[in-house]
Amino acid sequence: MKPIPSSQITPESVYLNRRQILRGMGLGAGSLLVGACAAPSTGGSSSGDRSPDVAPLVEPDSVLSVTEAPPVASAATDELGQPLTSFEAVTNYNNFYEFTTSKEGVARLAEDFVATPWTVEVGGLVNNPQTFDVDGIKALADVEERIYRLRCVEAWSMVVPWSGIPLAALLKTVQPKAEAKFVRFETLSDPDRLPGQKSRAFTWPYAEGLRLDEAMHDLAILATGLYGRDLPAQNGAPIRLVVPWKYGFKSIKSIVRIDLVDEMPSTLWNDQAPSEYGFFANVNPEVDHPRWSQKSERRIEGGLRRIDTLPFNGYGDQVAQLYAGMDLTKWF
Amino acid sequence: MKRRILVVRIITYTAAAAPFAWLALRYLTNDLGFNPIETLTTVTGLSALTLLVASLACTPIATVTGWRWPNTARRPLGLWAFAYALAHMSVFIGLDYALDLRAVFAEGLAEKPYIVVGFLALLILTALTLTSTRAWQRRLGKRWKLLHRGAYMAGLLAVVHFRWAGAKDDPIAPLVWGGVVGLLLVLRLPAVRKRIAATRSRWSAARRTAATGAEAGAGEGTA
Numbered sequence: 001m002k003p004i005p006s007s008q009i010t011p012e013s014v015y016l017n018r019r020q021i022l023r024g025m026g027l028g029a030g031s032l033l034v035g036a037c038a039a040p041s042t043g044g045s046s047s048g049d050r051s052p053d054v055a056p057l058v059e060p061d062s063v064l065s066v067t068e069a070p071p072v073a074s075a076a077t078d079e080l081g082q083p084l085t086s087f088e089a090v091t092n093y094n095n096f097y098e099f100t101t102s103k104e105g106v107a108r109l110a111e112d113f114v115a116t117p118w119t120v121e122v123g124g125l126v127n128n129p130q131t132f133d134v135d136g137i138k139a140l141a142d143v144e145e146r147i148y149r150l151r152c153v154e155a156w157s158m159v160v161p162w163s164g165i166p167l168a169a170l171l172k173t174v175q176p177k178a179e180a181k182f183v184r185f186e187t188l189s190d191p192d193r194l195p196g197q198k199s200r201a202f203t204w205p206y207a208e209g210l211r212l213d214e215a216m217h218d219l220a221i222l223a224t225g226l227y228g229r230d231l232p233a234q235n236g237a238p239i240r241l242v243v244p245w246k247y248g249f250k251s252i253k254s255i256v257r258i259d260l261v262d263e264m265p266s267t268l269w270n271d272q273a274p275s276e277y278g279f280f281a282n283v284n285p286e287v288d289h290p291r292w293s294q295k296s297e298r299r300i301e302g303g304l305r306r307i308d309t310l311p312f313n314g315y316g317d318q319v320a321q322l323y324a325g326m327d328l329t330k331w332f
Numbered sequence: 333m334k335r336r337i338l339v340v341r342i343i344t345y346t347a348a349a350a351p352f353a354w355l356a357l358r359y360l361t362n363d364l365g366f367n368p369i370e371t372l373t374t375v376t377g378l379s380a381l382t383l384l385v386a387s388l389a390c391t392p393i394a395t396v397t398g399w400r401w402p403n404t405a406r407r408p409l410g411l412w413a414f415a416y417a418l419a420h421m422s423v424f425i426g427l428d429y430a431l432d433l434r435a436v437f438a439e440g441l442a443e444k445p446y447i448v449v450g451f452l453a454l455l456i457l458t459a460l461t462l463t464s465t466r467a468w469q470r471r472l473g474k475r476w477k478l479l480h481r482g483a484y485m486a487g488l489l490a491v492v493h494f495r496w497a498g499a500k501d502d503p504i505a506p507l508v509w510g511g512v513v514g515l516l517l518v519l520r521l522p523a524v525r526k527r528i529a530a531t532r533s534r535w536s537a538a539r540r541t542a543a544t545g546a547e548a549g550a551g552e553g554t555a
Contacts, residue, residue, distance in 0.1 A: 089366045093365075093366035093367065103366075103367075156370070288439075288443040290443070290444060291444070291446070291498070293439055295435075295439060296435070298428075301366070304430060
């Protein structure tokens with residue numbers, strides 16, 4: 001059987017788009033000379049191979065606007081040496097049922113999604129309930145880049161350079177009461193802007209939850225960007241949860257509400273099929289799933305070979321102690 | 333009549349070959365998506381299911397309408413369904429699991445009943461494909477009909493496989509497919525079939541009377 005080279009898995013439109021971006025950036029021969037007088041890149045963090053004085057806009061028909069900086073990341077791999085998944089793949093292969101169940105159809109449907117203005121109401125069992133806009137959340141801590149593996153329950157995975165703040169920073173600001181045990185998150189409910197919510201197959205809006213100690217863990221972040229850009233709509237604009245040691249469906253997108261509660265909240269996938277999707281949903285090769293292999297996974301752009309799935313998605317050293325004494329085959 | 337059969341054949345083969353051609357085109361234009369194996373698995377699986385159900389629908393359509401031509405599409409549709417099912421399993425074992433049969437068995441048979449169910453459906457389709465020739469039809473006599481009713485079993489297994497294997501995104505689609513197969517099965521029950529045939533012949537008798545009344549003496553057909 002002829003293997004499919006990784007170069008073949010990027011759709012042509014993306015190649016064309018990429019070329020257009022390169023052209024837009026003026027990366028043709030001698031462009032760096034031309035770029036010397038141009039405005040600095042708005043990319044945020046600096047990357048080794050990109051000159052800071054590349055002209056961001058030189059052609060009137062460019063697909064770039066000044067706010068759409070070229071995708072940048074501070075490193076080419078995660079801490080295990082696994083290469084980042086390309087910006088094209090990260091932003092064109094998405095599970096976001098609020099738009100469509102077709103993973104490669106989300107980006108197009110999300111094109112016109114407007115994520116401003118946006119507010120996140122934080123309340124429930126807290127001493128200091130507050131409503132934040134996205135800038136308000138970003139101001140709670142230094143926005144930092146986190147390169148995380150994302151392991152979907154469907155047995156595919158990516159490596160994504162997110163940017164965001166620790167969820168703990170937000171929780172500390174609102175001061176959970178003593179009786180608060182869990183955090184409940186809710187996605188925007190608006191079938192006009194999120195047409196997938198017209199489907200009756202699911203109980204919208206999407207809801208997810210974490211135990212309070214999980215939510216306070218430093219690895220759990222509220223992401224507001226990826227690849228140095230604002231979060232694209234298809235990835236959960238303008239703000240989403242990222243919990244890298246759990247299956248991707250826990251990392252709820254486009255959050256409008258966060259509540260501290262005293263009981264384990266009901267969550268969309270757990271409601272849908274409790275035998276398949278547990279509340280904890282820690283990545284665990286020892287707990288089978290009736291549909292997909294949880295022992296191995298396919299890395300997007302990683303070629304044909306499956307790779308072994310790691311307990312807690314490779315973050316066991318940091319998070320395993322959260323579950324000390326728990327039977328993780330029961331609490332899957 | 334012969335011409336109609338030819339047209340039915342051409343349409344059947346073109347429609348049945350289209351998903352293969354589409355996949356080949358997407359492969360050649362580097363457009364199998366970010367998860368090519370998932371694309372291949374989904375397209376071959378859905379094509380197999382669609383063609384199998386289309387094949388199952390031929391006899392009931394003929395029963396209800398009285399047309400003969402659907403019966404000529406039944407065999408090619410069934411054979412194409414087998415071809416896609418075989419491709420589907422080949423992608424699963426050959427590409428998805430890179431021929432790691434131990435992993436397929438350890439993980440597959442032990443934990444994932446969808447693999448067993450899908451494999452059973454493919455086994456049935458294999459038996460039906462091998463015995464689909466006229467020679468085998470003659471050799472098996474009455475038993476051939478009995479054996480080929482297994483196509484309905486394959487259809488039901490395929491629907492269960494679809495529900496268990498994929499379709500996390502769409503719990504409704506497998507129900508619809510199951511409903512269609514169930515309906516086709518009901519239409520084949522002897523009692524139902526007889527009643528439909530009786531109703532139809534009453535209607536066509538009425539129509540014929542009307543027609544002969546209108547164009548008295550006209551020939552019955554051009555065949």
